[in-house]
Amino acid sequence: MPFGNTHNQMKLKYSSEQEYPDLSQHNNHMAKLLTPAIYERLRSKQTPSGFTLDDVIQTGIDNPGHPFIMTVGCVAGDEETYEVFKELLDPVIEDRHGGYKPSDKHKTDLNPDNLKGGDDLDPNYVLSSRVRTGRSVRGFCLPPHCSRGERRAVETLSIEALDTLSGDLKGKYYALKNMTDAEQQQLIDDHFLFDKPVSPLLLASGMARDWPDARGIWHNNNKTFLVWVNEEDHLRVISMQQGGNMKEVFNRFCTGLTKIEGLFKDRGHSFMWNEHLGYVLTCPSNLGTGLRAGVHVKLPNMSKHAKFEEVLKKLRLQKRGTGGVDTAAVGGVFDISNADRLGFSEVELVQMVVDGIKLLIEMEKKLEKGQSIDDIMPAQK
């Protein structure tokens, strides 16, 4: 069950074979790696807050996946999930994060001075720049598992902390359930509003329970720094602006995050973090930095080139449509961002995006002139 320590002991009266899910039609990381033997060993366990193996994998059972897209198929209900169920989650993490081993250490680097360049991405091509990550507040269960009381506690804490931000970070919180129609429309126009998840990947894991209770959006008055509360993670932190000054975006991102972390610490709460997994988030795909740095960039010629995918792969970048994950590109404009999350620091990932976008624009310009791009093909990063 998504929450509450309920059914697990009752299930143990059935054999492991009787309970083992039918994953024959499935294509996701969990289905690939959950052997009957692992299921048998882990099914009697639960985290201190009562999250069980079946809770972890339910979303992967209910969403068999796609022949081309490999989803993760499991979620964490609390920080301890990654420890108690490591026999399943370590292989999932290794599979998802390019061979990241259980013994590997993850480096955190939120010093924006370490980023080289990035303030001059060609605005004729780069329409907007954005960096996002997530943070979980230690001591509270994660969205798949939290009770209403916990979710509200996270919201209250967040509002308190964010209210003390000042200067260019000063802003306001809009609770989803209280906002006026005018406020809602403004947030939609600003592309800030998040709505109740419709993706079955999220619904099947219990993250949409009690919507819109204790969900909300905070943003600064300048509309360049934004925090989502209690959507897919406790907090999603976003820095964004029009144009190609990724350095400024990243600067604000780091400053803001560091400030927020300090404010939470002042109130007796740290963020979930450890040496091995970096920042701990609900979906294993977001572990480490949880960072997605990206731009909306016009690449009408490059995107039609036969080697587009190959270039992206070499640069460790991924493309999405401008509506975000699972959307299609419109008018040759793509959302290009880093593909990795874990095993590279924040600075390293943003550097990859900055350097990668520079190269892609160079290629685009060449193709515009009818020139070949073969001589500037990158090596695998």
Next chain:
Amino acid sequence: MAGPFTRLISGRNTAVLLASLGAGTMATGFLMTENNSLVAEAKKMLYPPSSDFPDLRKHNNCMAAALTPAVYAKLRDKLTPNNWTLDQCIQTGVDNPGHPFIKTVGCVAGDEESYEVFAELFDPIIKDRHNGYDPRTMTHPTDLDASKVFTPSHDLSLPGSSVHLSAAPTCVEPYFSFFPVSVFLLQITNGVFDEKYVLSSRVRTGRSIRGLSLPPACSRAERREVERVVVMALAGLKGDLAGRYYGLGDMTDKEQQQLIDDHFLFDKPVSPLLTCAFMARDWPDARGIWHNNEKTFLIWVNEEDHTRVISMEKGGNMKRVFERFCRGLKQVEQLIQERGWEFMWNERLGYILTCPSNLGTGLRAGVHVRLPNLSKDSRFSKILDNLRLQKRGTGGVDTAATGDTFDISNNDRLGKSEVELVQLLVDGVNYLIECEKKLEKGHDIKVPAPITQFRK
């Protein structure tokens, strides 16, 4: 709620406690015990019921109307023998605020005991939904005696015939309250409808297998066990009831298309009322459809209930449909009893099903009927109300009617027996047809007096 709770959260002692609760280090032995009672206790203290009470201010469903903070506080930490909780019962009602016009139930049972352990919430909901039926004081009559089905001695399709011609009183006045209960009155009369109007007839109900959790709560093994028990029993049906099972995950494309064409196939629920109640988990594992070779008796396995049992046929012979329904149900019950299983049933609530709205008989008897004139009459809704009938579109619940054809069925489920409800449906549909005929000829119609609720 924010004020005092914020103080609770920011207190230093609490911070220490919270940090220890969520501490990344797993070393602390007691946090890792199977039992976890210490953690659970600490959590209960940190989060009193008031902190978890759902925000139901925008809600319009039976659960939201009945769930007070006091009831929530009392029941939040209780568990059924299968470890099912109140929060799990009500999640669907919290997630689906409802509609100003349609009052949904807003909670489900995870097992038979939910109705007992959480009676303080379920009883008022049952009363609200079932027209004042009080589970604390009343008993529900079950009557599936098909021998009471009585062949009428006249032909109702003759022009000018009226509902009053049969041997037993069939007019819709509230005779239950005037006459003593007798076998004579409980016979189903006029059970064959005028097929100029009635296109098809159908009776459905649900049955749950005692000892196994219900669809919101069941584990995969339990669900598979339900499938095994039911399919084994159905394999024992013979004669006109002999048939075959089609597992949802195993059927061929051809079988699937046939089932769609027959209007038998059910699909993964999309209604948030069901998905928020955890009923679509592990789809399509252990779900399937069984039907007899004649395609007049159909059983759904592990959809919204353990089983849904349906008897249907084209045309207006509701009598035969009900007779087959009772016979089939009886035989299935016998077959599972031979193997030591039984249906969930008790005197208070009749047959136990997942949704409180289906308690009692779980019975919906209905027809697809053409009522081009009556449906345009402004009194249509009132007539249906008084006859204790409801209309739906021909796609079932939450669909609109196509053309002038309606799905008309009984409103009630609990407090009246199966025989009584089918009688009500039969009498009601005959009345509707009479109205339609009158309007065709340009005559006026009468709104019938309302039928009383329960026998004393």
